[in-house]
Amino acid sequence: MAELKLPEEPGDFNPTAAGEYWINKRKIDHTDNTIHSNRKDLAPFLGWCVEHEIERVGDLTEWTIEQYEQYAHARDDWGAVTIKNKLQTLKQFLEFLGEKGAFDGYLHPAVTVPDLDRSQEVNTEKWDKTDALQQIRFMRDSPKWYGTFEHAVIEVAWFTARRVQAISGLDLADYVREPDDDDPADGPYLDFNHRGDQGTRLKNELDSEDPVEISEDVADVLDYHIARERNDKRDENGREPLFTTRQGRASIGKIRGATYIATQPCIRVACPHGENAKKCDFRKRDHASKCPSSRSPHRIRTGSIQWQLDQGIAPEDVSDRVDASVETIRRHYDVPDDRAKMENRRRKYTGVLEDSINDAEESADQTPSQEEDSNEETSEEADSGELDESNEDDGSTPPTV
Structure with a gap:
């Protein structure tokens, strides 16, 4: 591939040529997959610039970025995650151009990348x-x-x-x-x-x-x-x-x-x-x-x-x-349904809880006479109205699952 000729001023860069220049720079320290994704995500913006006859990156303004965002959100074939990815890539591209002096200041803060909630970001496309x-x-x-x-x-x-x-x-x-x-x-x-x-x-x-x-x-x-x-x-x-x-x-x-x-x-x-x-x-x-x-x-x-x-x-x-x-x-x-969550909890906790019950039973079997004496004392105290309530609110709580 022929070496890309740089313009006299960074603002004179044609958007398409500037995009190729940015991609080539990123090839130094990014994987092929990342480069492929960057190229794919930036392509719609570069095509949009051609359609709107924007021939210099120096002519880009906050308003043109606003117009492109409106275009992105209006596309029926782009979901929330796709829009986020494409605008995030655009933001990186504009930040690169700003660092090279293509604008009077920086333009990338004008890009509003959607802040998606977890339900929108979860990847549900999978081999079941x-x-x-x-x-x-x-x-x-x-x-x-x-x-x-x-x-x-x-x-x-x-x-x-x-x-x-x-x-x-x-x-x-x-x-x-x-x-x-x-x-x-x-x-x-x-x-x-x-x-x-x-x-x-x-x-x-x-x-x-x-x-x-x-x-x-x-x-x-x-x-x-x-x-x-x-x-x-x-x-x-x-x-x-x-x-x-x-x-x-x-x-x-x-x-x-x-x-x-x-x-x-x-x-x-x-x-x-x-x-x-x-x-x-x-x-x-x-x-x-x-x-x-x-x-x-x-x-x-x-x-x-x-x-x-x-x-x-x-x-x-x-x-x-x-x-x-x-x-x-x-x-x-990590988005199992409610039944899967229950099953995971069962695997993790049920055995521990059951062991606790078994341990208690073994302890009880080892001291039958003490248990009987305790029951007799409790019965007598209950009859006389003197049952000790000091442990009713001792700050302890049952285990939760």
């Missing part, structure tokens, strides 16, 4: 665990699907809830089936590593690095896949990827395509949309994402995080497993 567990169980029992590329990918995606670029970046050596004596792990795991200088980045770079334990069943699928399905190839850096194609490392697009295929319910049941699975175009890899029932890696990640929380795993532990902050986990994923 009921469908997910049935699908995975089916693939484990199917001679046709067991150990295939799609099956192995979906097992790792569901069990670890890691992002698609993290799964694509796994090497064969990152899969540890039998930890050695010096390894504190006592079971199989996948070791996620940031290797940005070799083309496989993690979203939060070194902070994303973590070994994530997997079950023996998931390990069995990986063993089968490696032995019978995996192409013995190296990537352009000489590394041996865990997931490969005939050319080398399986790309992010290849991994994503596998999830679309693996989540289609028609591989195990009749098509819920009334189509003939053998003739449906959505069964073809290039069109699988168009199936209404197929799920993207992000929806798999969302469903898996909710599933892990529903199993009673603490948000702090889920955070380490899936590479997401505890705040993000609580705000966007």
Whole structure:
């Protein structure tokens, strides 16, 4: 790509060229996914500038920002979260231009980013665990699907809830089936590593690095896949990827395509949309994402995080497993319904409360004579009207659940 020619003054920048300049600057210290999101979120504003014949960023004013916000809120195809993301990106873009001196002062404070409540921000688009567990169980029992590329990918995606670029970046050596004596792990795991200088980045770079334990069943699928399905190839850096194609490392697009295929319910049941699975175009890899029932890696990640929380795993532990902050986990994923909340409380507290009752019974069984004496004394005191009420309001309260 040719080097972008800078104008004499920053305010003379054409909005589209300024957007490209900002994006290129961010490529230095941001992931490909972040750059993709920034470009997508800023594009409507740059297009709006073209339609309104705004040829210089220096001509932008608080009023033009107000007009764009009105346009954004009036779009029927943008939900609250979409509007927030796009305006947040615009605010960052304008702040960058302000720092370069494109305006007389700063313009980014004029952008009003919506303050959404939790119900609006919660990510409810997910691969539902009921469908997910049935699908995975089916693939484990199917001679046709067991150990295939799609099956192995979906097992790792569901069990670890890691992002698609993290799964694509796994090497064969990152899969540890039998930890050695010096390894504190006592079971199989996948070791996620940031290797940005070799083309496989993690979203939060070194902070994303973590070994994530997997079950023996998931390990069995990986063993089968490696032995019978995996192409013995190296990537352009000489590394041996865990997931490969005939050319080398399986790309992010290849991994994503596998999830679309693996989540289609028609591989195990009749098509819920009334189509003939053998003739449906959505069964073809290039069109699988168009199936209404197929799920993207992000929806798999969302469903898996909710599933892990529903199993009673603490948000702090889920955070380490899936590479997401505890705040993000609580705000966007930890939203079980009332029955799920009850079940989580049952797992956490019912045993403790029951143990308390059992302990009390054991204590009572050990001192029957004292109990009888106490009952006799209480009865006599009650008859004489002298029952001691000193413990009625001692500040103690019963346990609450």
